Amino acid sequence: MxxxxxxxxxxxxxxxxxxxxxxxxxxxxxxxxxxxxxxxxxxxxVDTIGDLAAVGAVPADTGSLEGDLRSLMHGYVSVITGPTGAAIRSLLSTIPHHPALAEAFRTGPVSVWRDGVDEVWARAERRGEVPAGVGHRLIAESVSALLVQRWLITGRPVDDDVADEVLETVVLPVIRNAVATSR
Amino acid sequence: MxxxxxxxxxxxxxxxxxxxxxxxxxxxxxxxxxxxxxxxxxxxxVDTIGDLAAVGAVPADTGSLEGDLRSLMHGYVSVITGPTGAAIRSLLSTIPHHPALAEAFRTGPVSVWRDGVDEVWARAERRGEVPAGVGHRLIAESVSALLVQRWLITGRPVDDDVADEVLETVVLPVIRNAVATSR
CATH class of the missing domain: 1.10.10.60 (Homeodomain-like)
Structure with a gap:
């Protein structure tokens, strides 16, 4: 290994x-x-960073947007609190000084993370849970942002319970507002 | 200097x-x-990290919760994109290995950041904009989290326009939902 x-x-x-x-x-x-x-x-x-992209690449299809998001967020918790999270954290200060690492990070984990949320959103559109054309860029960012901030800045706990609370208190209300505003 | x-x-x-x-x-x-x-x-x-706490310590009182949050978020943008942001970023990988730095970071910038949002929230309660007792921990986290994630992970732009969009699309809807749920 x-x-x-x-x-x-x-x-x-x-x-x-x-x-x-x-x-x-x-x-x-x-x-x-x-x-x-x-x-x-x-x-x-660079190769190792590229490999990190494989983690959680295909989010589970649970049959509902809320279930898919929960599954995605529990996946983030597991990555952040595991060896991959520790390795990424150890690279963050180095990345700005090494364009090759920055590029590997952008085309690897960051891009897979974005594709994962896009896929979950596309499924919700196909199911008719959200109308087509609701902008979801900042919604996608909100799915992981509070966990990332706890991990890297505040040091507060990152676990499945917190992920569920973020989903309930932040992500779902933001989605409901975006859907209502788009009508 | x-x-x-x-x-x-x-x-x-x-x-x-x-x-x-x-x-x-x-x-x-x-x-x-x-x-x-x-x-x-x-x-x-350790001393330098402690000093960083002074940055944006007292958020402007603009007369409204929305105005105070906007001012707070523009302050984050300025810190993140300036020399303080670059210095913090360069320390993030080191902090887990140096308890003294971690402690300085926690009692300095992180604690001042939390006090700033708490103060903005307390003012909104005094003005009657939000009922007393609405939990605001995750709301406080959402005020900075999307900017932090762009800064440290995705490399997407961090500027006042993005801050305004985050306020409009994420933070205010989350607050309205929390207020509605508390009734």
Missing amino acids: IRAAILRLLAEVGYGALTMDAVASEAGVGKATIYRRWRTKQDLV | IRAAILRLLAEVGYGALTMDAVASEAGVGKATIYRRWRTKQDLV
Whole structure:
């Protein structure tokens, strides 16, 4: 599990102090295995960030918008509080200084996250739960924003109960208002 | 302006690579001046984080909840897109590994941010704009969360227009729903 070893190391020492040798040692493989796959540390981390996109790529179809959103948000909780969240956090300060990492982050996890909410929204339109043409860009952002802020800034708890409360108190009222306003 | 020099250096090189000598040189003062004030790099950064709390400490009283929130949010935009935002971002990956920095962040900027929203909310209660006892914890979080997520995760624009749109599309509907539900 080379990928798991990279995530652990990133979370522990960050991008700056990460070395190919440490990855080999943490993963319990020879250095040659690592260097065969990646030429540089940057290649290795760019690849790893791209892989993070696979997490929660296809949100469950629960049969309702509310159920789909709940499932999506519980997925965010699990990513944020797991090894992927720790690795992303350890990269956030580095990303502005490394265009290749920034690009991998944008085309990987950020884009998959956006596609996931778009898919949930498209399903709701097909089911007739929301009329076509209701703008959902900021709604999509509100689905994850409060969890992200707790994770990165305030350090308040991030768990399924909080996700449910955010859904009930913020996301659903925002959707109801957008639907009412569009009529 | 030693503080401005520290913020610039943090944004450029991060906590790990910051040195007392570089701070002296960037600020254009002698090393003795720096060491007289702070014994270690950690002391220096803890102090600087504490100072960040002063930014936007007292939100303007505009006479209405909507006006106060708008003013608060424009303040967040200015902090996020300025040198303070860059310095905070450069510290985020470091904070989990340094309890003293985490504590300074929690008791400084995070606590001032919370007090600011609480003050705006208390004024709205005194004006009779919201009934007393409407829970506002998640509402308070929603005031900044979408801006924070753009800043740290998606890289989408953070400006006054976006802040106004978030206020209109997310924050005010959430407040109206909370008020209606409390009746």
